[in-house]
């Protein structure tokens with residue numbers, strides 16, 4: 033079929049400048065174009081109905097004006113898929129409601145693999161942090177994570193806390209989460225509609241009982257899974273740890289889990305971080321869920337995203 037008679041579709045995107053730069057790559061534009069899909073940048077400040085005959089919208093913007101703009105568009109054009117609904121995305125902006133998704137899943141667990149989330153408590157009042165009772169049943173070491181997961185640099189600033197003294201650096205609201213030894217590797221599971229792809233990434237190294245006994249205070253870190261091997265080495269988080277020999281979790285387990293999460297959250301574009309308990313190889317813990325992550329780092333990102341756009345514009349089912 034020649035280009036002139038092939039039906040063409042319009043996918044509008046509304047993304048922050050950094051995200052646009054990493055996601056809307058020439059290779060993706062070209063791939064989609066070949067499939068009859070044109071990617072068009074939206075002006076989030078202007079009415080969406082006046083920006084072309086859109087067949088689908090993708091977005092990662094959180095301000096009130098944008099949500100209002102989207103809301104009006106959804107009312108006027110209810111048949112056009114908006115990927116995803118702001119209300120569904122919102123749940124991932126808080127590290128407590130994010131992991132409640134997992135604890136509420138009614139997913140038939142396989143005979144071997146089990147899943148859950150690490151024990152955690154949320155502290156809303158900074159004065160509680162200086163007293164001894166903030167941890168409840170949890171034991172040191174813990175990871176302290178900002179409660180808000182709103183995409184700001186601040187929301188990724190974490191601390192490994194070894195003792196009560198280390199708690200002094202923290203400010204509420206904060207989530208204190210049990211540190212689980214997991215062999216220094218996380219599995220990042222990317223979800224794009226029906227498509228599920230798992231990759232391995234570096235993580236914090238295990239902490240031995242001996243180290244727990246001798247370490248004091250706190251250790252700050254941020255976005256450790258995005259460090260290169262060299263940066264990882266320089267930061268002295270451990271030896272240069274090769275990921276190649278690490279066994280992947282069974283893919284059917286991850287696919288089933290991703291499907292259950294997708295349906296439960298009503299989201300199509302997200303990834304989640306999974307660790308495997310070093311003391312129990314069949315126990316997997318979900319520690320983080322991210323809306324619209326860095327897909328350009330996912331293998332085959334162009335064909336996978338193009339296929340997803342195709343499914344959306346041709347009105348195949350989406351959650």
Ligand SMILES: O=P(O)(O)O[C@@H]1[C@@H](OP(=O)(O)O)[C@H](OP(=O)(O)O)[C@H](O)[C@H](OP(=O)(O)O)[C@H]1OP(=O)(O)O
Nearest residue numbers: 051054182183184255258320322323324325326327
């Ligand atoms: O920028 P990238 O490509 O590293 O992507 C970030 C993600 O990295 P990942 O793809 O999981 O390795 C990153 O994932 P992590 O939180 O590091 O697990 C987030 O999704 C981040 O978005 P936000 O800051 O939480 O809104 C993502 O940032 P944005 O691209 O959305 O700003």
Ligand SMILES: Nc1ncnc2c1ncn2[C@@H]1O[C@H](COP(=O)(O)OP(=O)(O)O)[C@@H](O)[C@H]1O
Nearest residue numbers: 150175188209210211212235236257305319320
């Ligand atoms: N409970 C935990 N036990 C051990 N390591 C953890 C735990 N939670 C987080 N980490 C490590 O900290 C990193 C950052 O935590 P994460 O919750 O994924 O925050 P972010 O949203 O910034 O990616 C993880 O990729 C992992 O390396």
Ligand SMILES: [Mg+2]
Nearest residue numbers: 257305320321
């Ligand atoms: Mg993470």
Ligand SMILES: [Mg+2]
Nearest residue numbers: 181320321322
């Ligand atoms: Mg995250």
